[in-house]
Amino acid sequence: MPNASASATQFNSTPLTEGWTFKQGDRDSTNTSLAANNLPTEIHRDLLKHNKISDPFQDLNELSTRWVGDETWTYQTTFTAPANYNHDNVSTSLRFEGLDTFASVYLNGELVLTSENMFIEHRVDVTGQLQSDENTLDIIFESARKRGLELVEQHKEHRFIVHQTEISRGPVRKAQYHWGWDWGPILMTCGPWKPISIETYEARICDLWVQYELADDLKTAHVRIRVKLEGPITSVEFEIINQKTNETVIHVNTDTAVEEDGTTSGTVEQLITLDDIELWWPRNYGAQSLYAVRANAYTTRDPSLSAPPIHSISKALGFRKVELIQEPDIHGTSFYLRINNVDIFCGGSCWIPADSFLTCMTPEKYRSWVKSAAEGNQTMLRVWGGGIYEDDAFYDAADELGILVWQDFCFACANYPAYPSYLASVEHEARQNVRRLRNHPSLVIWAGNNEDYQIVERYNLEYVSEDKDPQSWLKTEFPARYIYEHLLPTIVKQESPRTPYHPSSPFGNGKSTVLTVDPTxxxxxxxxxxxxxxQPYQDLPKLGGRFVSEFGMEAYPHLSTLQACITREEDRYLGSMAMDFRNKAIGHERRLMSYVAENFRLKSYLEGFTHLTQIMQADAISWAYKSWRRQWGTSGGNRKCGGALVWQLNDCWPTVSWSVVDYNLVPKPAYYAIKRAMAPVVVGVQRKVKSWTMREKDELWQRDTGHVDVRQMWEGVEFDVWVANATCEEVEMELEVKFWSVKSGREVRPEIRKEISIAANGTTEVIQGERVEVDDSRNTDEPFDISKADPFVINASLYMGNHHVATDVSWPDPIKYLTFNDRGVEIRYSEDGMTAFITAARPVKAFVFSETPGVRLDDNGMDIMPDERKEVYVNGCRADQLKWRYIEM
Known part of the structure; x- marks a missing residue:
């Protein structure tokens, strides 16, 4: 065995960030090369840099950039060899963290790598292949669309089916939303979308994996740290550091087995027992305690000597126990998460890539997005399968802010193939990304895909639930079953065994007739x-399930976002070509107009209609979160609904969509509706909804709108009140219910007050089926005259002593039938201009400040009752600079 030296070459990584050029065509193309952006970058961004294309986010410019995705593009840079390149025993590697997508890499004219998967990292050994002075690196990116069409033609044995986009995406391992979706543009990017670096080393740590078992009392962790090594490493030093205190809680050294040739191969592991650990909790349930696990590799047997480690690697870790509870109960089979022995209602959002150009994302942007979810009282983000395995910065932010992450594998809305080379690529992709993400405490569940089993249902693809032979699945019309029910769960079990796996989103009991639609x-x-x-959104209480992982309602963004992407004033009207082009959802004109028209008096000008779509969306989202959180129920087999994730939190470009926060990080009123509905303790009030029925003598004529009951304005209503408590403590509070005339602002009947005991981590039903009669002297035989009705709102509030905890309002739907005379709204501002105080003489529906990028409010889109004063804190501008409006203003 050779003698190890303290002067051994340390691991060194040099990023190849600057000095890149790009050109249209392959290496032999005579087209002019232009300076590219620093890496990471993408072709559209580089073309925009030189004004070769128009901004595809504006007007109809997306159409004029479609050609980019059908071309071949070549990136090139030159670099000198690292200073220690020629040292004895030094290995050299080129590391490509991500190439999008069909890439051929040439080093000094020699082909060293071909890649066909955007999600895979490559490390290429180039020891002895570098020149000391100048080296040339070329990367040729072929059209993913054209290559996809070629693969479809080559694999006629498979029935390629894709939804949303063209068939070419089916066999391509690339972010599927690049082909366009019903909320995003067709922007077929390519390029070095992740960093490229050159590494030199005598020895290195290839991987660091931390596994642990928690004791029953969750106070002790039995930790297994594994490192994979390469090179003459004689010992490894392990440290676990409490990130909050920066104190080392344990420090151990482990000798390795060095082979005769001086190398170390395989893995080294260390077993450690930690007492009195601090647990990682979801937001609002406890602290987000994190530890750093560090491995230092040495080529001398005594790490206490002055020589620094030859290589170090560190990962964050949070101790938490996660369980997916699927047990028979009175509603069917449960589906909810239990973290650290506490049942968690997962109210939150679905996440799509936050930009069509992924290289525009920065750690700061990721943190801002995750922070917006956290500040909106959201518990979970679901990373949708048509996007990417997100950057570490996304999961780091989730770890720090206590947001649970549901991670789909990157398949969406298609019948994917399973020929051998495709399966090999998928396995490589899945193992790499599970390994990369497995130490994040925020990632609590993997799902095989998004909606692929709905393809099975819609096209009646062969699926025999009784067939348990994975090899036979490869011979069916749905060979991807092998991926979702065998390959991926096997990888998760091997690489991250304590993380639950779910075959798909959605997925039920695996019976071919009800794969995805069984609400039990x-x-x-x-x-x-x-x-x-x-369905009318007032029907949402009966449209739930054991876990609603997608639902949504469209709305316009604030005017500031619309005006920035639709640049011509003459295009800023409802139904313009630019406006319709901005909304990719099929049938959006009819659907959006129908939902608005069913509930509100239409406004034909842009500002008014924008406001109505936002309020309609907020109302729909509020119905969902209130109703399904109510169905969280209590422990002991009564968790009817385990979570609700709105489609979607964000946008990938400025658009009209289902997002509750637009591309520019500007929240819509629906965002605040979720924030109110997902507060730790909330009160809900809901009147019973009936179909619209008109009375004339002894006969009834019914118009089935599903949500309108004109009689409730005259004859009174039945209503329920409940309280949802996400804390683990039973609390005593006072409930107050008031009944306000919409017309006059007077109370139409005496208020209800009662002291209530609210159960911990569950729903407490407080009032059920109470009837409110309206005092009137109308002759019941006379025709119904709505002008004589005195409709009222029901306002429920919770108090703990003098502290107002929560409020909720039930309006008589539809709002369009109500007459809103002067509301008597007054707004005052604090001396520093940062707070607005809003009061009203009569009930106000949906008071909204028009938000702009960089401005943050702590509440918006709220209702205002005659006896209250709303306070809204504004950051980013003075409160008196904001425009505002409310329904029928």
């Missing part, structure tokens, strides 16, 4: 709101 088991995507049967 698994998760569902509830798209009979907006899509499908276009």
């Amino acid at each position: 088991i698994g998760d569902i995507h509830q798209w009979n709101l907006w899509h499908g049967t276009m």
Whole structure:
């Protein structure tokens, strides 16, 4: 065995960030090369840098950039060899963290790598292949669309089916939304979308993996740290550091087995027991305690000597126990998460890539997005399968802010193939990304795909639930079953065994007739709101499931976002080509107009209609979160609904969509509706909804609108009140229920007050089926005259002593039937201009400040009752600079 030296060459990584050029065509093309952006970059961004294309985010410019995705593009840079390149025993590697997508890499004219998967990192050994002075690196990117069409033609044995986009995406391992979606543009990017670096080393740590078992009392962790090594490493030093105190809680050294040739191969592990650990908790349930696990590799047997480690690697770690509870109960089979032995209602959002150009994302942007979810009282983000395995910065922010992450594998809305080379690529992709993400405490569940089993249902693809032989699945019309029910769960079990796996989102009991639509088991995507049967959103209480992992309602963003992407004033009207082009959802004109028209008096000008769409969306989202959180129920087999994730939190470009926060990080009123509905303790009030029925003598004529009851304005209503408590403590509070005349602002009947005991981590039903009669002297035989009715709102509030905890309002739907005379709204401002104080003489529906990028409010889109004063704190401008409006203002 050779003698190890303290002067051994340390691991060194040099990023190849600057000095890149690009050109259209392959290496032999005579087209002019232009300076590219620093890496990471993408072709559209580089073309924009030189004004070769128009901004595809503005007007109809997306159409004029479609050609980019059908071309071949070559990136090139030159670099000198690292200073220690020629040292004895030094290895050299080129590291490509991500190439999008069909890439051929040449070093000094020699082909060293071909890649066909955007999600895979490559490390290429180039020891002895570098020149000391100048080296040339070329990367040729072929059209993913054209290559996809070629693969479809080559694999005629498979029935390629894709939704949303063209068939070419089916066999391509690239972010599927690049082909366009019903909320995003067609922007077929390519390029070095992740960093490229050159590494030199005598020895290195290839991987660091931390596994642990928690004791039953969750106070002790039995930790297994594994490192994979390469090179003459004689010992490894392990440290675990409390990141909050920066104190080392444990420090151990482990000798390695060095082979005769001086190398170390395989893995080294260390078993450690930690007492009195601090747990990682979801937001609002406890602290987000994090530890750093560090491994230092040495080529001398005594790490206490002055020589620094030859290589170090560190990862963050949070101790937490996660369980997916799927047990028979009175509603079917449960589906909810239990973290650290506490049941968690997962109210939150679905996440799509936050930009069509992924290289525009920065750690600061990721943190801002995750912070917006956290500040909106959201518990979970679901990373949708048509995007990417997100950057570490996303999961780091989730770890720090206590947001649970549901991670789909990157498959969406298609019948994917399973020929051998495709399966090999998928396995490589899945192992790499599970390994990369497995130490993040925020990542609590993996799902095999998004909506691929709905393809099975819609096209009646072969699926025999009784067939348990994975090899036989490869011979069916749905060979990807092998991926979702065998390959991926096997990888998760091997690489991250304590993380639950779910075959798909949605997925029920695996029976071929009800794979995705059974509300009694698994998760569902509830798209009979907006899509499908276009149910009124007042029907949402009966449209839930065991876990609603998608549902949504469209709305316009604030005017500031619309005006920035639709640049011509003459295009800023409802139904303009630019406006319709901005909304990719099929049938959006009818669907959006129908939902608005069913509930509100239409406004034909842009500002008024924008406000109505936002309030309609907020109302729909509020109905969903209130109703399904109510169905969280209590422990002991009564968790009817385990979570609700709105489609979607964000946008990838400025657009009209289902997002609750637009591309520019400007929240819509629906965002605040979720924030109110997901507060730790909330009160809900809801009147019973009936179909619209008109009375004339002894006969009834019914118009089935599903949500309108004109009689409630005259004859009174039945209503329920409940309280949802996400804390683990039973609390005593006072409930107050008031009944306000919409017309006059007077109370139409005496208020209700009662002391209530609210159960911990569950729903407490406080009032059920109470009837409110309206005093009137109308002759019941006379025709119904709505002008004589005195409709009222029901306002429920919770108090703990003098502290106002929560409030909720039930309006008589539809709002369009109500007459809003002067509301008597007054707004005052604090001396520093940062707070607005809003009062009203009569009930106000949906008071909204028009937000702009960089401005943050702590509340918006709220209702205002005659006896209250709303306070809204504004950051980013003076409160008196904001425009505002409310329904029928």
